[in-house]
Amino acid sequence: MATDLVRALISRLKGRRRHGGFGASTDRSSPSSGRNRIDPELLADDSLDVGARKAVTDRLTLDRRLAENLRILALAAGPSPDITVRHIVTDASLYAAVIHLQGIVDEERVEGVVRTLSSAGATRAQDLINQLGASLLRSSHVATVASFTQLWGALSDGLAVILADGHNQGLACSAQSFKTRPIEEPPTDTTLRGPRQGFIEDLTTNLAMLRQWIRTPNLWIEETNLGHLTHTRLVIAYIKGLASEELLAEVRQRIQRIETDSVLGTGPVEDFIQDTHLSFFPLILRTERPDRVVGNLLEGRVAIMVQNSPFALVAPTDYGMLFQSADDYYEPVPIVFVISVMRVVAFWASILLPGAFVAILTFHHELLPTSLLLRIVGDRAGVPFPVIVEVFLMELTFELLREAGLRLPRAVGSAVTIVGALVLGEAAINAGLVSPSVIIVVATTAIASFILPTFSFDISARLLRFAFIVAGGSIGLFGVQYGIIMVVLILASRRSFGHPYLSPVAPFIRGGWRDYLFRTWHWAKTMRPKLVGGREPIRAPRGQMPRPGASPESEGLQQMKPEGPSDNTRGQ
Amino acid sequence: MRLIAALAALFMAFSAAGCWDRKEPDDMVFAVALGFDIDKDGDYVAIAQFANPMAAKGGVGPTSQPAGSAPFWTNCAKGRTPFDALSNLSPALSREMTVSNIEVLLISERLARRGIAPIMDLVARDNELRLAVSAAVVDGSLQSLLESQLPEDPIPALAIQRMLNPIHSIDPSAMSPGLLQSIADMLRPGQDLLMPVLRLNAGAGSESGTGSTSTGSPVTHMGSAAFHRDKMIGWLDGHESRGANFARSRSQHAPISVQSPAGGLVSIHITHVESTITPRYVDGDVSILIRAKVEGHVQGQTGLDEGQAGVNFADPESLQHLRSRLAQCVREDIEHALARSKQYKSDFVGLGNAVYRRLPQVWRAGVGERWYELLPDVPVQVEVEATLTSSGLLRESLHY
């Protein structure tokens, strides 16, 4: 009866989930009144589910009495051994407590807080808190906590919370000391010449890295919490005045629409905010490298980062961006051009080659020169399978090998792949089950598919490849062409955050090709890409091509002059 | 949603298709050369040379095929039309035949004299045959030619195709472009076809077989066959074919030996020929002027016995002598070709076509219809201009 009424009340409370603005929390307490509108005893009921518990805790505020607050803490957070409460009686005989979570604070700094607290001279609790916050505490960051949500949020962030008996607000002061891994080169995106930095799991460090790259105050960062249970921190970063306001509004709106209980890294976020969930091409770029994120920010894009994930998301993304690797900006331009072209060709070849091979061999013999055709047919003689089955079998085997190689411990991994490749291939040929030409095609396809720098692209490429094999094997090159048109059409109809996906290829934006195939020297990058960076199109003045000095003769003459004391400072 | 619908429809379409046109390579047998003949009753005979890819590779791969199996084999069949004959090859085959990869098309002399128009119609109309194949008339037994093994390639068709399409031909024979050129020549007004000829060497009628000692090539590419419309009229030997090519500006490399001013012979390698045919119409009579420019370099000489110095290449008179001798030889070749053309009433040099192109009103005014009657009497004047580019790697002749 009473419990039923309570349950009804709670379910009504649960039903009303309001979303605050970006940066606001789901805190529904009204701390101005000193008394809780809702009875914390509700939390003692074991039959309450987690959503009901959250509904209750969202509405709890801190009480004046210290004992009551600690009881609320015990009821809400349970008997966890890492919640450490240090009771203190100050020199002025006030009862207070310092609460922290073990493992994420620096014990020495908490000791310092305790020391400061115990030597504080205020007589009233309110004065104590105010004095501590205003002058006594040496921490770099203090904040008041008035509700349970704020209290727990402060505790989880590694702050130490000071509660005083007699005041319904507490003080949180910074004492964090997380254990994180050191900054090292990300394994998924390595370069030869660039910096060896990668994002780590700690969001604060990642933001610090960004700040070190972009030192203008126009790098704005907005934060929010996602996930009812995980309260994961999420930030969006952008250059104010460069990123378009519509894009920012769209990003904010999509993130605020997210309603879930947990957000474990950027993968779920990507799922939520993508333009369409059925895309086989990635619509948001995922990268671990700060220099790639920074490069995109400087073009007017938006970066999204999440606590506990070293991957940052960059939106909007287009087709050209997927072929970029960090090395492109650190290597000489003509080499980069050749390699970029090779990447695009290799990608499409890895998708189309098996399908085209099957199509030509089964439908269009007349397209092969006679000697090549006879050679291939001669190799295939005696193979019991049709061409399409053979190709399918080998591709599947290769996929199995690839997946197996990912999971194996490193020591055994290379042995298995060597065994797989050599023995399987050789044995299959000798047994007459597969022909050498198919092995060559499959191997070339596999190698070509590794050229892609963006890993998430790779998976979609594999799926497409199988589709093309089926198409080629059923209707020949007509099917392959049909598939190509279909893929391009679907890509052309996609948009990533309003940005047409197939740019810079279509719509043809000449400036966009500078990031896609035709990288130019850095002194030539005078304009920003039109679609994202259009607010501030001019990046640098023109005419910065390096030129040799005045004239060779005069330089030669200079070098012939006798050395004087001032000549040592010339040049570099 | 729409993506699902699209993919589902696509998949259903493909899987329901049943793959009407699928031809597994294992289910096919590939014809690499095709020959047509006609027998006494007027039935067309089609002879096809099929490749045996397993054996052609030389034994790498599955070890299950018998040793010594031939890399090619032939089959022949009769029919009332060329296509009929071709189709009648199928019942004897265990796999489906495809002619999309043939390299050469050979025509027997008997069929050539009867008329090759039906063959041309078949080749132009069929969707598997291509006009890019090389074609030739066979002097000798067509069947034996297709059955004989050439030393250079395990599959003779490839060797024959290379023989007919040399990069720089240096034998006195006809340049042989593909069938496209042949048909175009045949259909052009005022021009007749000149087809290359493959001559079977005596004693080369042996069957194909691996391991037989090669006694030289069984086939020679020499001379050409002149046609009148679509029927063959006669043979041209090597020099006449060469002359015809000179006149038609189908340039080729050719060796010419001329009398040396110092006694003996000098061999000159002609590298470039360019000629123009200019028709003139004066007082109701057509006359033709053929002007040819020939370029070559000296490649050797005889007459270097004791006491003889050989040609003095520094002497401008000697060079002029050589040049005029060269021009004379070329002119003779061309004139022999023209004589044949008039004899056969086959305008393979294209004199009529020159009139058609340069004097179209004259052609239309009646000359075109009567061209074959006018041809034997048309006066043709040949002028040749010869240049010697160099004397090879020796500046002068060696003394002994």
Place this chain on the structure above:
Amino acid sequence: MRMAKTTEVMSTRQLAGILFMMRTTVVISFVPLITTGSAAQDAWAAGLIAGLLLTLAAWAVAGLAARYPKLTVIDYSRMLLGRFFGTVVSLAISWHFLLIAATDVRIYAELMRVAFMPNTPIWFTTVAMVFLASLAAWFGIEPIGRAAEAFLPFFVAFIALTLLGAAPSVNVQNLQPALARGPGPIFSSVWTPLSIGLQWVSVGMLFPQLTPEDQRVRSAVVAAAVSSAVLAVVAAVLVGVLGTNLSSKSLFPFLKMARSVRPTRTIERIEILGTVAWGLGLFAGGSTMVYCGSRAMAQILRIQESRKVVPAFGALVALYAMYAYEDAFELVGFFRPPGFPLLIALTAGVPYALMWASHVARHLVRRHFGR
């Protein structure tokens, strides 16, 4: 007066690309310059003349559309010619879209059947291509424009490569005597290629959606001029390689030319390039036609969302392509002068002439009698 109910936007460059591909595809398929009429070796001259006339026609069509920048041809045809005749003209224009789409797809299906896959039935290829075009039309004109823009360089490259591969086999004698037979034979070959320029009617539907606005007329006109120049070159190369007799008697001369040459020792067979280019061009043209036709029908029938008409229109196109022509003979015969040019002149030339006359008259009336 109804405004075009859509917010989709297409760039003028994309439209020019689509028009170019549409025209080049059909005309290189069976090359009416050579196969209809008797121009023979002067086909290139016929191509140039047809190009000139087409450029003028394109300018007329685009110019009229530019005078009513926010209206489609359905709207201003009713405005200019009155309710009844305007509706008749609108229906005729919708039928044109259907005709072009269906005929193009049918020609492609015939090519597939004759040249590559003899056992694949016509209905399969037809339905597949119409489905693709309808899907694209369903997505909207923007993806069509972008996809066409992505394909355009490949289209141009493949055709250029085919011509380059065939160029060494050109025999200049085949093209002589040039222009020796007088204008009669040349003009006999002009009409069909000119009438195929009917495709420019799509400009009337798409005009309101083009940006930038000052380049709209220019894009339509330039596309006409460039594609006609390309066709003249193709005709010249074709006749040069195949000779007049063979080329004018072939069903698909471009394909025949590609099949008959051997450019190098290794790259022997280049017909696949032309065929792929053809497929891409067919996609661009077919989807644009289905889109325009659906929008036209939607406007005539006062349906708000033109997308809903796409499946029905696509089905009509497929049915027309399959059943309007019995076989390849009937298909080829459809294009022969004087039937086809007369048909187009009556159903498209006359209405446009009348619309222009009405527009000029209104303009004069307005000027004389004030606003």
